[in-house]
Amino acid sequence: MANDSAQASAAADLVETLYTVMPIVVGHVSDRLEDFGMTHTDYWALRSVDGPMPMKDLAQCMDIDPSYVTLLADRLEELGLIERQPHPTDRRVKNLVLTAKGKRFKKTIPEKIWDGPNTFSALSDAERNHLKVLLAKVVASHGDGDVAALPESA
Amino acid sequence: MANDSAQASAAADLVETLYTVMPIVVGHVSDRLEDFGMTHTDYWALRSVDGPMPMKDLAQCMDIDPSYVTLLADRLEELGLIERQPHPTDRRVKNLVLTAKGKRFKKTIPEKIWDGPNTFSALSDAERNHLKVLLAKVVASHGDGDVAALPESA
């Protein structure tokens, strides 16, 4: 890391590219998800739900207001993908759990979104992975608790 | 096509990380820009303006509604960073141009945003650059018109 000015300029440069990529990706994802009547925020929420999870926890791990979790949960419940279950000991808490349909959906959706030629087709497997590793490094360095909140994938 | 399923899963995986990085970056940028009374969309617009540019073109290159360009231009003009100039031949058109202040701002802002420890400090210069190159590759492939729509002929 030579001089600050060059670093700042490189970061700005990088971010420009990032800002260009993002709408492309979000657009693609949104398009595909639209067929299932869900937004990419819904999907992001669904992604975070796995075992029984108090709504509060979802709010925390998505870093959104609890009231918005209510809305997301409503929508996902409407779609039959999750359920609100009473917490076994604390009657204030509602646990979000995947329904059978939800589990099936969650398992198949990545392929439905990313099957065939897509945004990342131009990258080789190695490049895709490298890209992910670099991004993950950024996330990790930012570090606080929200990284740990992400469930492990495969 | 080696195995689509693995590729899809890798893409999904990558996008998860991307979705995690983005709020961090946007948050950082927004924070810094707030001091100048502008949103990161304003900045993104400013970034696109250089020579005299019809508002229509800005709408097109930012892929947003023309009416929204009016608003963005209003804000940037309010800040004294750009100006609406009459088009030399077509009186319907208003050309957006940087003011002197705008030029200065545009030149110094990257450093103001990315100076000091930031989101990308964890990456080395080489890594930052590599990250950019990979992202640029994604952008380029998308820009090639309908690459995404073509079947994998190779």
Added chain:
DNA sequence: AGTCAATAGTTGAATTACACAACCTTTTGT
């Protein structure tokens, strides 16, 4: 030249994605 359709930009209404504050229920601490 005269009319008519298309274009650039603006304005105002509608939409969407959220956050915030107020509220009810249940739990916890003393």
Added chain:
DNA sequence: ACAAAAGGTTGTGTAATTCAACTATTGACT
């Protein structure tokens, strides 16, 4: 037992953005 805190919901507000309607200008065809 009672005050305070926590989980969730509802209602309200705001910011970002699109859509539709309007004005001024231009280009196209006769």
